[in-house]
Amino acid sequence: MSYYGSADYRYNDDLALRMRDIKKGNLDLGWLKAGTESRKFATENKKRGLTYMDLNHGSYGYDDLPELPRGPRGAAPRGAAFVPENQADLEPELNRKTDVWAYKVASFTEEAMSRQWDATTDVPWKDLDQYPRSEEIEIAFAQLCTFFTEVELIATDLPAKWLWRMNNQFSEVKHFIATQAMDEARHAEVFRKRALAGGIGLMEALPQTEHSLKAILDGDTYSEASAFMHLLAEGNVLTMFRFSEFISPTPVDKRIFQLVMQDEARHVSYGMQHLKWIMDHAPEQKEQLHRALDEGENVTINQFDAALTECMIVLAGKGTKPEQIQEGIKVVGNMQAKQITEYFHRLERAGFAERIPRSKFTPMMADLGIGQGVKAAL
């Protein structure tokens, strides 16, 4: 037990006297004089219901939340009355708005709440038997699902690692991160279920990939970890989801990718808007983020030669015959170039275009002579 409360209530005369008074009907009612702001909040759009954006006014809102919310360190919700020296200090470590905030985070959270789905019932599992697949296609798809099962839980562990360190004044960000953890748990669940429903089962874990995951989890700051995970890694996965929908062997699989894509796009958007917030409010952090992404891109490069690439080639070419392999290589090459160009576009949109010439992907793609789109982006 690390924390002992300030009073022993077994032997507490104040408590006994208070209970006696309340029992007699003598209420203190000090809480009625909270002195907090009273405002008329209403739903601005009946169809959307009562959103966080509707509550974004005055002392309850997030727009007026300062960069350094001095005082609140406990469980008091933003806008509630509290006495700084009388709060139970939860010792939050992330207390600057810039540490966590993102443009549009409240609407991302609302979207996450309204677009929940269920991997158990929203995927037509019973239809899987209607669509014959060759064994090599199912093996390739099982490897792809093993990869997704493996990587998706990093996006629960990483948000969870940082969420409890954030000041409760940033409740919309904390709530968004909680929704992301749930989204990613559902993603890991749906890919595990798909691998175990297809006849092959789970295949091999990928050490190269795991080194990337470790690098994400071990980020020194939340913003570094977010740039690596939300923007780079989840950005890559989002492109892979789109591509995987295209090469899915069955309509059941297409449905899975349609469902996970909408979640993943939201996470990438949060990462981009968090980076943009930093660029706009704390540009002095640029070099630190450059260094984090230098290493993030480095470990990402090591994934290009994994079984992962080959399983996608087999799926894209619909088999392992030489002509099918050639077709698969063309499709996967385009997808990989697209991963890089989309990453670069996100950096631009976040106001971090200066990253592109420094990126480790840039010379590598040139060496390989692929990705005309990358050159165009430069």
Add this chain to the structure above:
Amino acid sequence: MAYIAPKDYAADPEIVAKILRTISGQLELDWMKRVGEPAAFRPSQPSRGLTLDDINQGGYGPDKLPEVIRHNFSMAPRGSLMPPGLPSLGYRVNRKSDVWADVAASLFEESKSRRWAPARDVPWSALDTPAHDQRHELALCQIATGLISIGLVSCDVAASWEWRMNQEFHEIKYLLCAQMFDAGRIAEAFRKRALYGGGSLGVDSRPLGELLKSIFLSDTYPEASVSMNLLLFSWVQAIGRHWAAHASNAADAYLGGQLAQDATRFVSYGVDHVRSHLHARPLQAEALADHLDLCENALVGALGAPELIEPLVIVSGGFEPAAAFYRRTASEYFRRCDAAGLGDRREVSALTPFLRMLQGDSP
């Protein structure tokens, strides 16, 4: 950057050479031969879909998990093939009995199937003409303020343990993500409830903050679980029911019902987790009891604080109904402790003298 890759891959000619070999069509494809245990699981009940229980069979299920995980500290999914070279991701909670509850997989399934969104699912306009007076409304806003704090810190508690748990326990990790989601929703729903119309938030409660801090700073996960899931959420569940029972409008009836429903999942996991933990390691009963001694003491502070008991008296229609609510909830909680293997805590709990105090007896 805490983790540095063993190589500068961007400057590694071998990587470029491998990629060029792939581009030229020289695939290795040896991974296609590394197939594990075949699986073609289907829904046992088609109307319920493909559940975690349906796929938890053979080497993919949790039954053969050893008590202490020594074979996997990576993110390799349970049942996958694990080649050499997988790194450790630094998991600290690696004993099955520290986290496991058989009911966890079903509770995760339930959390998804019973999803709701406060923005749209609560009939907010029912609050436009509440059939209660202004003092009653302010009392509800004060209780809501406390519930927001509970939601915020419960989310923190689940998060602070989830990332430390071994991936072999993925059902538990899923459930903790659902708890983060549920707790975040409690904070959202009751913030919206307090502010809708002409509402406002109330005052922070120091004793409630101390209770939450005692749970948040638990030394071990079983201590965090027993104090949050079993103790705190027994009371949250009861507050949800009480809120619904005293609702004067459809919005409050809905909110109270949903709060009780979501809280019940925390309680169910807590009871089953503590039971299986103590079944596997009975000597841990003393550590959990010690922790509950301290947290129950903190709970008494929160229950007796004017910021909670006075609005409850107003909402309940007097002192006696509020005291009866406390007695009933404590009784349910004690029964759950007993069912979980913690024995009869009535004699040792700080709640007992507090309940006597409410009756007017000497504590």
